[in-house]
Amino acid sequence: MSENTSLYCSKAKVGKPAPDFTMFTTADMDKLQSKVSLSDYRGKWLVLFFYPLDFTFVCPTEILALSDRYEEFVELGADVLGVSVDSVYSHRAWINTPREKNGIAGLKFPLASDITKQVSRDYGVLVEEEGVALRGLFIIDPDGILQYAVIHNLNVGRSVDETLRVLEALQTGGLCPADWKPGQKTLNAGG
Numbered sequence: 001m002s003e004n005t006s007l008y009c010s011k012a013k014v015g016k017p018a019p020d021f022t023m024f025t026t027a028d029m030d031k032l033q034s035k036v037s038l039s040d041y042r043g044k045w046l047v048l049f050f051y052p053l054d055f056t057f058v059c060p061t062e063i064l065a066l067s068d069r070y071e072e073f074v075e076l077g078a079d080v081l082g083v084s085v086d087s088v089y090s091h092r093a094w095i096n097t098p099r100e101k102n103g104i105a106g107l108k109f110p111l112a113s114d115i116t117k118q119v120s121r122d123y124g125v126l127v128e129e130e131g132v133a134l135r136g137l138f139i140i141d142p143d144g145i146l147q148y149a150v151i152h153n154l155n156v157g158r159s160v161d162e163t164l165r166v167l168e169a170l171q172t173g174g175l176c177p178a179d180w181k182p183g184q185k186t187l188n189a190g191g
Contacts, residue, residue: 002033007090010124012138015043017120018048018146025081026095032088036081038144045105045171046140047163050114050133052154054094060104062135062157063111069160076167077158080109082186085120085132088113116142125151139167149190 011019020038028032038046049066051059066073066080073080084091091111097103101125112119114133120126137158147170150158169171169176174186 010085012123014146014149016146018140019143021119022116023119026088026091026114027110029092032092033174043142045142047073047078047080048138048140050136051081052118052132053084054090054174058157060102063104065160067108072164079105083114085114085117087115092180101103139170
């Protein structure tokens with residue numbers, strides 16, 4: 001990662017309101033005119049994740065892993081939104097490509113198009129000189145407050161188990177020790 005990335009001027013700060021956004025999505029695969037904004041998720045948790053590009057190698061593994069477990073997020077009162085700098089037309093083509101041909105057919109949540117790259121900049125994941133986003137994952141609470149952020153380089157996919165664990169930990173409202181797992185007790189404030 002170079003000094004020229006926008007990570008150094010990110011508007012996304014844990015504990016603060018998440019940067020607002022409005023983007024076209026694949027929610028309506030026929031017309032591709034459906035837009036989504038942060039305010040659409042008020043009252044529920046949002047797992048917002050960025051990935052570099054459609055039709056790549058690591059991206060479909062993590063997107064499909066999230067999709068295959070989408071119902072677990074829904075059961076926790078959360079929704080999932082994937083974002084890249086590709087157009088909604090590229091997203092649609094990728095969603096319509098069978099999994100055995102490196103596609104993401106059967107995707108259970110929409111992909112958003114950050115074609116202007118502004119949302120990637122605001123969340124501090126844009127690699128300016130390459131024009132793509134790093135792998136960033138953000139958990140935003142029902143009030144629009146950013147509660148969790150993890151950003152890493154392009155070559156390693158994210159863990160759905162860890163994302164679900166962190167989401168459930170945040171939802172306890174308690175103090176969760178290292179390696180806390182859902183169902184375990186949280187710590188006392190005095191301990």
